Amino acid sequence: MKTRPLTARGWASLLSGLLLIVVANLVSARPLVHLGVLLIALPLLSLVTVRLPRRRGTVTRQISTDLLTVGETSRVTVRFDLYAFGIPTGIWSDTLPSAVRGSATGDYPEDALRYDLEGVHRGISTLGPLLLHTTDPFGLARRRQEFGGTRTITVIPQTVALAPLPTRIGAAGGSAQTRSTRLGQGADDLIPRPYSSGDSRRRIHWRATAHRGDLMVRQEEAESSPDALVVLDRAADRWARPGEEPDPAFECAVTLCASAALRLAQDGYSVDVLDSTGVLLGALRGFEEDREDLMIALAQVAPRGGARDLRTVVGSSPPGPLVLITGALEDTDAEKLGTAGAAVPLLFAAAASEAALSRLRLHGWHPSVQPGSAGELPAAWASALPLSAVTHG
Incomplete structure (x- = not known):
């Protein structure tokens, strides 16, 4: 302005x-x-x-947390080195994206420029530039000047604590450790490399891509398939059209996706998180970096594309638990939502008719209608678990 x-x-x-x-x-x-x-x-x-006076300055920002969760508060400390003839007096303000909110303004000069940020919407955006508003001693003229640079801020989805599964449930055969060795998906897949023509988009390394600015994929090595799968169905026709404000149902679905993946990992499973087109959003193999990679990927997901047959996404190796998180379902959608032989298939839909829920049960799902707020997710998760998988105490 x-x-x-x-x-x-x-x-x-x-x-x-x-x-x-x-x-x-x-x-x-x-x-x-x-x-x-x-x-x-x-x-x-x-x-x-x-x-008339020429001014130049450098700006650096330090954020107390690298990844800011929705609803979480973080402290930002700004170092502003201004080179000018004399020290002007005025008001400083930092430019904030819509993903965060805070009172990023104050009097200048002062010893330190600090403010608190609260995560509002998930996403990757930038803080800055810093603005300095100065006036003359009589208050007749003013000057507004921008000073770079900027700092990337990543707001990741909120997570909630979910009830654990009492025992590890393996693949369809019942073994807790059932796995099949295959190329390019598993625990040893830790080294990112530049994307090459022909690489599967399921191998995209989201954290490395965000940090380097170029598309990176996980190094392909022979390793084990996951015990559990979490699939976030983001087909555009299942969710409300994008608007100025995020869709609450989709935001709740992303929270459930992150929470379910972390819950299964805590229960001892190796977990792959996919979208409805088969793109790998994250893989949890017991490393802290895995969690950060998943959260960065989920910070950027949005509804897109069309619906696909779930069996083509899951593949030929049936997982143990399979969690499908989807949007609005009609009874005809159930034909594309087979359980692929999963030992514990759990389905959460943002909205579904009774006919759709009945057909999903016939396909072997334990379907549940996703609640409208994150605070209600633990109860919905517990009610969706099969009776044999509920533990008390």
Whole structure:
């Protein structure tokens, strides 16, 4: 937004001076001419005084947490080194994206520039540039100047604590450790490399991509398939059309996706998190970096694409637990939602008709309608678990 060079007081002085000169000529009052010239000269002189000095500065920001969770507060400390003739007085403000909120403003100069940020919407955006608003001592002219640089801020989805599964449930055969060795998906897959033509999009390494700015994939090595799968169905026709505000149902689905993946990992499973097109969003293999990778990927997901047959996404190796999180379902959608032989198939839909829920049960699912808020997710999760998988105490 462009800032006017004069304040309201400055414009009043300038217009008053012009009016006095006109009146002085009409009534032949020479002293009024002098006063009018003075009132015109003051804001112009103030404008030169404020605008003329050359200023340059460097800005660095330190955030107390690298990944800010929705609803979490973090402290931002700004170091502003200004190089100018004299020390101007004014007000500083930091430019905040819509994903966060906070009171990022204060008087300048002061010993330190600090403010608190609260995560509002998940996503990756930037803080900055820093703005410095200064006025002359008379308050007639002002200057607004931007100082770089910026700092990336990542707001990750909220997570909630979910009830554990009492025992490890393996693949369809019942073994807790059933796995099949295959290329390119598993615990040893820790080294990112640049994307090459022909690489599967399921191998995208989201954290490395966000940090380097180029598409990176996980190094392909022979390793084990996961015990559990979490699938986030983000087909565009299952969710509300994007608007200025995020869709609460989809945001709740992302929270459930992250929470379910962490819950299964805590229960001892190796977990793959996929979207409905088969793109690998994250893999939890017991490393802290895995959790951060998943959260960064989920910070960026949005509804897109069309619906696919779930069996083509899951593949030929049936997982133990399979968690499908989807949007609005009709009874005809059930034909594309087979359980792929999963030992514990759990399905959460943002909205579903009774006919759709009945057909899903016939396919072997334990379906549940996803609640509208994150606080209700633990109860919905517990009610969706099969009776044999519920533990007390």
